[in-house]
Amino acid sequence: MARRQASIPRKAGPVLPLLDTGVPGLNQVLGGGLPALSFNLIAGGPGSGKTTLTMQLLFANATIKRPGLFITLLGETSLKMLRYQQLFAFFDPSRVGVDVHFLNLSEEVLSGDLDRVLTRITEEVCRLKPGIVVIDSFRSLHAAQGPDGPTDRLEHFVQRLAQHLTTWEVTSFLIGEYQESELRNPVFTVADGILWLSQESNRNSVVRRLQIVKARGMSSMPGLHTVRMTSGGVQVFPRTPERPGQKHPRSNVRLSTGIPGLDEMMGGGIPAGDSLVLAGPTGTGKTTFAMKFVAAGLAAGEPAVVAIFEEHPEAYLQRAKSVEVDLREAVRADKLRIIYLRPLDLSVDETLDEIRTAVEEVGAKRVVIDSISGFEMALAPAFREDFRESLYRLIGALTGLGVTMFSTVEVVEGKEAGIQLTGYQVSFLTDDIVSQRYIEIEGELHKALVVVKMRGSPHSLEFRTYQITSTGVNLGESLRDYDGVITGMPTRQLRMPPPAYPGLTAREILVLEILIRSGVMSPTEVAKHTGLVRGDIDVILSRLVNLKYVGRKGVRYVAEARPRGL
């Protein structure tokens, strides 16, 4: 018998007061916010965004009663810091000297006298009574001690500093350029929270990431979170959980694809909340199918979000109109959001954030990703390595919101037989798959599609041709009479209808059909109607009874079987 694992009891009691970091996404990553009065280390390499993130946090929390104090030691000069930080939207120059103060202690640090540094800090804290104190760069204190400087002095300094700042009810941040190999540094031990920022260059893209190495008293989100710096400041994109928390409950509702005939092939349409992938080679009309899906939703009052990667929204709208799908009015009415993502240094989490925000804002029921291949191209190389896993997280997160997803993916048809799906093993990722392909019939190129998979629901297995016309998509004939469709070169087969009565001879079938038409008959009557001799009739009836095609009613016989198809 399986043992039930005991859950760790949660203690009901005091709750840590949390500060709003003012950095979008950071509260979520930290598990709700930043614990007030905590002593934190913001660590990472040069250019990873340490100073900007902390400055943003300072401006978000400084008040006149509890101002913010930014102390610069060595490293980036105060002049340069002021020059560049002003470029960010959060930096309000009118607050400088009012509720945001700067203090330069480079002279004290250069003297190498840690006591003097601490004295100046404590003096300023006593004078200003700040709620937030930032010390940048704390690493310079190590340098000022020299390579052979006693580490116990620094340890002692950190302890005293932390105690002092906590006593003055200050939430503090030490900024430093540290390496992972330095995790045993005393400052790491004392810190309540460690936020590790990193920057990775790959080809022409730069990716910044954040990891919460330590967060005392908090349930922070594990993993590496994407960080983007813009003129607005720093934004954190929380890593989408690998296991989507909850799959939206499946309903019996089916959504129309907007393509006559395809819904029937799918057993009534796409089950609401499913993720469908339409896979096909270039030029098979994947985008047109997606547009029809969106249009069908809009017609049914279901707002939509379309994420495109390969063409500009204006071109997309124009193309939609060319197949009689006018999406402009829906865009104007904010029933449809077209998200164009092509910066080539995207992360999956940023993409998800953008789509999710749009879904929530327009109340979308349908989401199109056109295409997965374009999405992969738009990602920074560093994120392409684990694209499949990322895609899994993305689809899980979006379907978890209850939307129905329609993704397209381009496949390259090879010579080998079989249905080419994708290079991403979409079967694992999606609920439903429709595959398109080119076929040659009598020297002409045709397009055909087949419903490959509908998770948990019956669907047609037949291939059908289709055409992309000026009005959209027209499904054509079934390719039931063809073999080898999946090779791309099908051949028509002359098929004999299956026998109506398997295992019977022509004379036995004749007797049986007479009985079916006439009801109950004696052997004599059967002989009369068929023209067969009585002796043969007895043998035939005996065999039909044995095969359960015919039953006895006294001395008479009655048909019990019906031909196939009736």
Place this chain on the structure above:
Amino acid sequence: MNPPGTVARDLWTRTGDDSSAPEAAVESAARVCAQLREGLARWIGSHGTDALLVRAFESVRPHHPALSCFEIDKDTLVPAAAAKVHGAADVGAGMVALVSELIELLGRIIGDEMAVRLVEQVCVPGPRLVVNNERKRSHHG
């Protein structure tokens, strides 16, 4: 935002003294210089402040002989040990020019608004500015 010249004149009016004897004006100039040095060093560090003060001094000295009451010692602007005596008004004009130049130099690095703000912080004790800004904020809601 007040123009650099106005901020400089305010600073001199508040701290300096050009209505009395030349010696008193020189003492006032030294006091203003020390106040600037100390105040700005809080924000941008003593090395940065010294470098700016020296550069501003070298720029305006040719036009203001009364600034001979200062000299450069080890990259720092200090009161001169021996200087020719100039009129109090000349010392005042020299100091206003020096502070204006300092603000302009600082403004080229951190922007005019921020430069004026920092020097005003030096001129005006914090609480007054805080109260003013608090009022301004409450007006903005």
